[in-house]
Amino acid sequence: MLTDRKILLVVTGGIAAYKAIDLASRLKKLGAKVRTILTKSALEFVGEINFRAITGEPTYTDQFDLAEPIAHITLADWADIMVIAPATANIIGKMANGIGDDLATSTILAFHKPILVIPAMNVNMYNNKAVQDNIERLQIRGINLMIPEKGMLACGYEGRGKYPPNEEIIPAILTYLQYEQTISSKYLITFGASQEDLDPMRFITNHSSGKMGIALARAAYLRGGDVDVIHSRISETLPYYLEQISKTLSAEEMFSQVKEDFTKANVIIMCAAVADYTPKIKEEQKIKKKEELSLELKRTQDILHYLGENKREGQILVGFAAESENLVENAEAKLKKKNLDLIIANNISVSQSERSLAYLITRDKVEEFQGTKFDLAHKIIDIIEAIKKDVNKY
Numbered sequence: 594m595l596t597d598r599k600i601l602l603v604v605t606g607g608i609a610a611y612k613a614i615d616l617a618s619r620l621k622k623l624g625a626k627v628r629t630i631l632t633k634s635a636l637e638f639v640g641e642i643n644f645r646a647i648t649g650e651p652t653y654t655d656q657f658d659l660a661e662p663i664a665h666i667t668l669a670d671w672a673d674i675m676v677i678a679p680a681t682a683n684i685i686g687k688m689a690n691g692i693g694d695d696l697a698t699s700t701i702l703a704f705h706k707p708i709l710v711i712p713a714m715n716v717n718m719y720n721n722k723a724v725q726d727n728i729e730r731l732q733i734r735g736i737n738l739m740i741p742e743k744g745m746l747a748c749g750y751e752g753r754g755k756y757p758p759n760e761e762i763i764p765a766i767l768t769y770l771q772y773e774q775t776i777s778s779k780y781l782i783t784f785g786a787s788q789e790d791l792d793p794m795r796f797i798t799n800h801s802s803g804k805m806g807i808a809l810a811r812a813a814y815l816r817g818g819d820v821d822v823i824h825s826r827i828s829e830t831l832p833y834y835l836e837q838i839s840k841t842l843s844a845e846e847m848f849s850q851v852k853e854d855f856t857k858a859n860v861i862i863m864c865a866a867v868a869d870y871t872p873k874i875k876e877e878q879k880i881k882k883k884e885e886l887s888l889e890l891k892r893t894q895d896i897l898h899y900l901g902e903n904k905r906e907g908q909i910l911v912g913f914a915a916e917s918e919n920l921v922e923n924a925e926a927k928l929k930k931k932n933l934d935l936i937i938a939n940n941i942s943v944s945q946s947e948r949s950l951a952y953l954i955t956r957d958k959v960e961e962f963q964g965t966k967f968d969l970a971h972k973i974i975d976i977i978e979a980i981k982k983d984v985n986k987y
């Protein structure tokens with residue numbers, strides 16, 4: 594995934610500096626070459642030895658080290674991406690003002706490739722107007738920043754300022770190695786397996802994990818999209834930065850939530866595995882054991898069909914087709930029948946793993962795809978953004 598990609602990790606003097614050791618380890622396991630710069634303050638929290646031992650690459654601390662006299666230039670030239678994790682309020686302020694008074698900041702000034710900043714600090718420091726102004730200045734310059742997580746901070750305060758999970762930093766690195774934050778659309782993405790109750794204890798569901806929808810939400814958000822999600826049962830934790838999420842469990846609940854939200858979106862991706870049938874009667878009491886039991890089912894509302902009929906001009910509608918046979922033919926028919934702009938035909942035999950084998954089908958093209966769900970998510974977004982550009986041309 595990150596094989597031979599060169600990552601320059603800059604660790605600054607925050608309480609979360611120890612989490613950068615785990616980040617370095619994860620990046621190395623993914624095949625990346627990781628070199629680390631530690632600020633003078635960072636060395637108060639962690640040691641160079643941690644990073645050297647884990648990455649197998651040199652570490653750098655001193656701008657005037659005679660062994661490496663112009664490290665700020667050689668390191669800037671060497672790396673494909675720079676990740677500042679954790680980033681103190683101090684380094685963010687220096688970056689915003691173009692200060693280069695140590696090795697980390699001089700290297701940042703000499704760096705002309707993607708930069709990812711992971712701010713982490715006390716909530717009052719983070720909300721400080723000076724810090725917020727500095728963050729805004731960096732964003733305007735095209736520097737990628739991840740919003741800190743909300744939660745209990747090491748200082749005892751509760752609020753936004755927490756270093757995010759490294760699991761969420763890695764997809765961001767993968768994204769910014771290839772893409773800029775250029776999406777301005779509002780995305781509505783549904784995912785997960787619906788749950789149709791039989792009685793207070795039992796329900797009918799399906800094997801959908803929600804992984805594809807989460808990958809899509811992640812990719813769209815990291816590329817700058819405004820993302821709303823509606824989800825039912827999922828087997829993975831949602832990224833911390835997705836807020837105001839609607840949780841709906843049954844097909845009927847999802848239908849009413851989608852009806853409420855879809856007009857606000859420019860792009861609607863229906864990735865949820867919604868039941869086609871639901872029990873005719875939901876028993877109030879637990880169904881008693883019998884020799885035989887028959888269930889009577891009725892059709893649920895076809896959400897995709899409703900959206901195809903009700904979408905406004907320019908609104909892009911994307912659907913999924915999980916099939917076990919005649920993948921492309923069935924998906925092409927569904928694309929036309931449901932008035933979709935793009936359909937992703939998935940082979941269900943590989944759909945529950947991290948990898949995907951899929952066909953991306955638009956009105957005029959069929960493309961085969963093999964790779965991770967996250968790469969597929971980016972590919973889907975590329976196609977959506979190209980369709981949007983085409984639509985806006987007229």
Ligand SMILES: Cc1cc2nc3c(=O)[nH]c(=O)nc-3n(C[C@H](O)[C@H](O)[C@H](O)COP(=O)(O)O)c2cc1C
Pocket residue numbers: 604605606607608609632633634635680681682683684713714715718
């Ligand atoms: C115990 C302790 C914890 C600190 N934690 C943070 C922190 O989480 N975030 C932050 O922005 N500053 C934090 N600071 C303040 C920075 O260490 C200080 O601003 C320093 O000058 C940062 O230098 P640097 O940006 O060059 O690494 C902390 C200071 C101390 C003493």
